[in-house]
Amino acid sequence: MTERYDPAAIEEKWRRRWEEARVAEVDTAVPGDEFYMLNMYPYPSASRLHVGHGRNYILGDALYRRERMAGRKALNPMGWDAFGLPAENAAIQSGVHPRDYTLDNIARMKEQLRALGLLYDWSKELASCEPSYYRWNQWLFLRMWERGLAYRKTAPVNWCPGCRTVLANEQVVNGRCERSDDVVEIRDLTQWFFRVTDYAERLLAGLDALPHWPERVKTMQRNWIGRSEGAEIFFRVEALVEPIAVFTTRPDTLFGATFLALAPEHPAVATLAERSPDRAAIEEFVEKVRRESRLERESEGGVKEGRDAGFVALNPATGKPIPVWIANFVLPEYGTGAIMGVPAHDQRDFEFARQYGIPIRPVYRTDEAELDPETMTAAAPHGGYLSGSGDWNGTPSGPQAIRRAVEWVEAKGFGKGKIVYRLRDWLISRQRYWGTPIPAIHCPGCGVVPVPDQDLPVLLPDDVDFFGAGGNPLEKSRAFVETRCPRCGGEARRETDTMDTFVDSSWYYLRFLNPRDEKRMVDRERAARWMPVDQYVGGIEHAILHLLYARFVCRVLQDMDLVDLEEPFERLFNQGMITRVNVATGRVEKMSKSRGNTVSPDELIERFGADTVRVYTLFIGPPEKESEWSEDGVSGAYRFLNRVHDLCARVRDLERGGSSGGAGSDTPLVRLEHRTIRRVTEDAARFHFHTAVAALMEFQRAIGEALESGSETPAALSGATKTLLKLLHPVAPHLTEEWWERLGESPFLLEAPWPEFDAELATSARVTLVVQVNGKVRGRLDVERGEGEASAVDLAQRDAQIRPWVEGREITRAVYVPDRLLNLVVR
RNA sequence: GCCGGAGUGGCGAAAUUGGUAGACGCACGGGACUUAAAAUCCCGAGGGCCGAAAGGCCCGUGCCGGUUCGACUCCGGCCUCCGGCACCA
Numbered sequence: 001m002t003e004r005y006d007p008a009a010i011e012e013k014w015r016r017r018w019e020e021a022r023v024a025e026v027d028t029a030v031p032g033d034e035f036y037m038l039n040m041y042p043y044p045s046a047s048r049l050h051v052g053h054g055r056n057y058i059l060g061d062a063l064y065r066r067e068r069m070a071g072r073k074a075l076n077p078m079g080w081d082a083f084g085l086p087a088e089n090a091a092i093q094s095g096v097h098p099r100d101y102t103l104d105n106i107a108r109m110k111e112q113l114r115a116l117g118l119l120y121d122w123s124k125e126l127a128s129c130e131p132s133y134y135r136w137n138q139w140l141f142l143r144m145w146e147r148g149l150a151y152r153k154t155a156p157v158n159w160c161p162g163c164r165t166v167l168a169n170e171q172v173v174n175g176r177c178e179r180s181d182d183v184v185e186i187r188d189l190t191q192w193f194f195r196v197t198d199y200a201e202r203l204l205a206g207l208d209a210l211p212h213w214p215e216r217v218k219t220m221q222r223n224w225i226g227r228s229e230g231a232e233i234f235f236r237v238e239a240l241v242e243p244i245a246v247f248t249t250r251p252d253t254l255f256g257a258t259f260l261a262l263a264p265e266h267p268a269v270a271t272l273a274e275r276s277p278d279r280a281a282i283e284e285f286v287e288k289v290r291r292e293s294r295l296e297r298e299s300e301g302g303v304k305e306g307r308d309a310g311f312v313a314l315n316p317a318t319g320k321p322i323p324v325w326i327a328n329f330v331l332p333e334y335g336t337g338a339i340m341g342v343p344a345h346d347q348r349d350f351e352f353a354r355q356y357g358i359p360i361r362p363v364y365r366t367d368e369a370e371l372d373p374e375t376m377t378a379a380a381p382h383g384g385y386l387s388g389s390g391d392w393n394g395t396p397s398g399p400q401a402i403r404r405a406v407e408w409v410e411a412k413g414f415g416k417g418k419i420v421y422r423l424r425d426w427l428i429s430r431q432r433y434w435g436t437p438i439p440a441i442h443c444p445g446c447g448v449v450p451v452p453d454q455d456l457p458v459l460l461p462d463d464v465d466f467f468g469a470g471g472n473p474l475e476k477s478r479a480f481v482e483t484r485c486p487r488c489g490g491e492a493r494r495e496t497d498t499m500d501t502f503v504d505s506s507w508y509y510l511r512f513l514n515p516r517d518e519k520r521m522v523d524r525e526r527a528a529r530w531m532p533v534d535q536y537v538g539g540i541e542h543a544i545l546h547l548l549y550a551r552f553v554c555r556v557l558q559d560m561d562l563v564d565l566e567e568p569f570e571r572l573f574n575q576g577m578i579t580r581v582n583v584a585t586g587r588v589e590k591m592s593k594s595r596g597n598t599v600s601p602d603e604l605i606e607r608f609g610a611d612t613v614r615v616y617t618l619f620i621g622p623p624e625k626e627s628e629w630s631e632d633g634v635s636g637a638y639r640f641l642n643r644v645h646d647l648c649a650r651v652r653d654l655e656r657g658g659s660s661g662g663a664g665s666d667t668p669l670v671r672l673e674h675r676t677i678r679r680v681t682e683d684a685a686r687f688h689f690h691t692a693v694a695a696l697m698e699f700q701r702a703i704g705e706a707l708e709s710g711s712e713t714p715a716a717l718s719g720a721t722k723t724l725l726k727l728l729h730p731v732a733p734h735l736t737e738e739w740w741e742r743l744g745e746s747p748f749l750l751e752a753p754w755p756e757f758d759a760e761l762a763t764s765a766r767v768t769l770v771v772q773v774n775g776k777v778r779g780r781l782d783v784e785r786g787e788g789e790a791s792a793v794d795l796a797q798r799d800a801q802i803r804p805w806v807e808g809r810e811i812t813r814a815v816y817v818p819d820r821l822l823n824l825v826v827r
Numbered sequence: 828g829c830c831g832g833a834g835u836g837g838c839g840a841a842a843u844u845g846g847u848a849g850a851c852g853c854a855c856g857g858g859a860c861u862u863a864a865a866a867u868c869c870c871g872a873g874g875g876c877c878g879a880a881a882g883g884c885c886c887g888u889g890c891c892g893g894u895u896c897g898a899c900u901c902c903g904g905c906c907u908c909c910g911g912c913a914c915c916a
Contacts, residue, residue, distance in 0.1 A: 215831085216830085219830065219831060226915065248916060329914045330914085331916090349916080351914090421915095576832090619839090624832095625832080625833075626909075627839080628838095633853050635853075636851090636852045639867090643867095690840080691842095697852080698851070770847045772846085772847090775897045780847070815897075823846080824896090
């Protein structure tokens with residue numbers, strides 16, 4: 001009949017045409033109607049994209065193309081999160097230099113992005129492993145150091161004695177090194193931190209100013225920041241000069257504090273151990289807990305364990321002595337690393353107290369019912385409201401009582417009100433080679449000295465040894481390590497820690513606006529025009545860390561007056577993951593390289609073309625939900641594009657035959673056309689391309705039927721077909737560009753305006769009115785739009801289907817929803 | 828335990844504010860075209876019951892209850908699954 005659909009030829013042709021015309025490149029210096037579209041940049045360790053990631057980029061491209069057709073000047077850049085552990089592991093395992101490995105993967109992934117027909121402004125491309133990028137990480141670090149936002153402190157790390165390396169949590173399996181199987185030690189190392197906790201309050205408050213962020217992400221960030229109001233209370237302890245500070249969210253239960261518990265890591269523990277007759281036992285316990293992995297120690301159902309330190313503290317409220325314990329469930333990094341134990345009003349304290357026979361003393365009588373009666377009678381003879389013994393009127397629990405309790409604690413001089421956060425400072429040090437060198441120099445005389453700005457960038461050396469004795473390869477590079485102190489000129493050592501890759505990704509959205517700028521990190525003026533990012537698209541897995549750090553760094557830059565911007569991402573869209581059945585486990589799991597259930601788009605592109613892969617990937621389901629991948633549906637997408645192709649060919653032949661007659665302005669096809677424009681426009685606005693494609697499938701079929709039956713003029717058919725091409729373009733760009741041109745229009749369809757609908761024409765003239773009797777559907781009436789209630793009731797009563805249900809009964813009520821439904825309530 | 832999300836045909840799913848449940852697609856069945864197959868096109872289809880058929884009735888959106896003329900949608904209680912976080916004081 002007609003020529004066959006040849007996706008390979010069409011797609012290569014348009015990839016070239018778009019590239020040659022540089023359609024995606026924008027001059028960020030020239031003002032326009034800016035729309036900044038950003039995909040989270042890919043991490044080129046996985047060597048190939050899989051369809052799970054593919055959905056991110058395909059959706060992003062569809063949104064981008066849609067914005068272009070809406071007439072916006074739109075920027076859609078792509079960069080590479082190029083540093084990181086996998087590249088370094090590849091070097092150790094296969095001897096490939098991380099740089100070669102990374103650049104190789106970038107090249108391959110770029111090829112895949114191109115094959116999918118994704119339009120990026122490659123003139124803005126950046127890779128975080130280039131000195132032109134990471135020098136600004138270093139510059140930022142120095143500025144933060146000056147402001148006290150970068151600092152050093154000790155923190156425990158997983159140390160593998162065999163590899164002489166620090167391990168990531170995920171490299172520790174059952175307390176052993178994943179690679180060498182050595183038992184992992186916990187070592188304290190002095191490391192660099194960013195003081196993100198200083199910004200906790202602002203980061204929390206800022207969430208309220210993000211109406212276009214998914215609620216679930218904001219909730220996750222709120223929980224992560226974890227603000228708690230309470231009080232810091234001081235307990236005098238015999239044998240210690242300084243009192244022990246505890247943090248509690250329930251100062252109102254102070255009367256019920258029957259023990260004090262310290263984290264084994266608490267600084268006072270060493271002193272207590274020294275002065276204890278039981279020193280060996282305490283130290284042994286401390287060591288044991290410290291060896292437990294974080295995971296074990298914090299896991300649900302973990303065993304609570306403690307040792308009585310053998311000393312006594314004074315409860316400031318009762319003046320009575322209480323025992324001091326050391327307990328594994330007290331965490332050193334939260335609050336003060338010490339708690340007051342109130343077994344009557346805290347589940348954990350209760351369990352601990354029962355286990356070790358510590359008295360339980362309720363403060364609120366109303367809470368007694370919640371307590372174990374057995375233990376209560378045995379251990380807690382005392383009861384009574386605090387109002388009786390304290391200075392405030394205690395209403396059990398509640399924010400009111402707590403607020404009053406704080407005031408009371410302050411008035412009595414027991415302590416002071418305090419807000420603590422669950423959020424911890426951002427550990428940016430990595431004992432790795434493949435990252436941004438931290439620009440610091442250790443001088444025996446001057447201490448830790450910053451690298452002067454004019455010496456930036458501190459280049460990552462290429463010739464390092466990945467083998468031999470293990471450890472950070474940078475430490476063994478004499479050319480790198482040996483340097484001079486910038487202050488005294490004496491011999492000194494360079495810092496060999498490198499930065500966490502989240503530093504790279506926390507400001508890259510600004511750098512796309514001036515990627516080759518050697519004079520400054522960010523361009524204030526361009527940022528003022530382009531920022532915030534209008535639409536950020538990425539996976540839900542970055543909901544907390546990346547997005548929180550990006551918000552943090554943005555505020556830091558604002559405080560440094562480098563940009564006038566509080567929040568970097570105005571609209572955020574997080575796709576759900578693509579899942580797939582894992583043959584090994586039989587379970588449906590998220591698609592990931594480590595689980596080995598990935599599908600590469602390459603083979604599908606080869607078989608069906610990129611347009612089919614795009615249509616199917618978007619058709620699979622709503623993008624915000626997770627979707628299970630199955631290849632069974634791909635042929636449906638392919639068949640649809642074939643039908644579009646055939647339809648266009650026939651419309652072209654019709655036009656060649658000489659068109660006669662103008663397009664009708666109010667025909668069934670025209671009305672459907674407008675209805676389809678409305679549906680697709682609205683669906684695309686909420687990223688629901690799956691229903692948009694469904695609408696386009698119906699539209700395509702209707703045009704085909706009209707063509708077959710001759711019920712519409714050639715002009716109407718041609719107009720409808722071109723509308724179909726426009727609406728389909730964001731999803732299937734190559735095929736639609738091709739037929740746009742073949743039907744005599746000039747390229748690019750990408751630059752053609754998005755069609756508009758006429759609200760009047762988008763509604764059909766006749767509607768189906770559903771008739772219910774007592775809420776059950778009993779018939780349907782075909783009526784004029786806007787049919788009145790009286791005549792609808794009349795029609796219904798005379799309808800053969802409906803009559804038997806109402807005949808001989810009294811209609812007590814009629815609910816009429818015009819153009820939709822008539823419900824007759826009968827008795 | 829806490830937070831978030833979900834549960835609808837054989838499967839992926841749709842139903843924009845409470846108003847025709849299952850659009851669109853996959854797989855399946857039947858038919859057309861073909862010497863044949865593939866491809867393509869057309870038709871059918873939630874379950875049960877009645878009927879020769881046309882057609883009709885009942886049930887049906889995880890479970891139980893409620894509000895309403897009317898509930899996939901709202902409210903209360905529960906179950907299951909997925910994801911995230913967690914002895915956070």
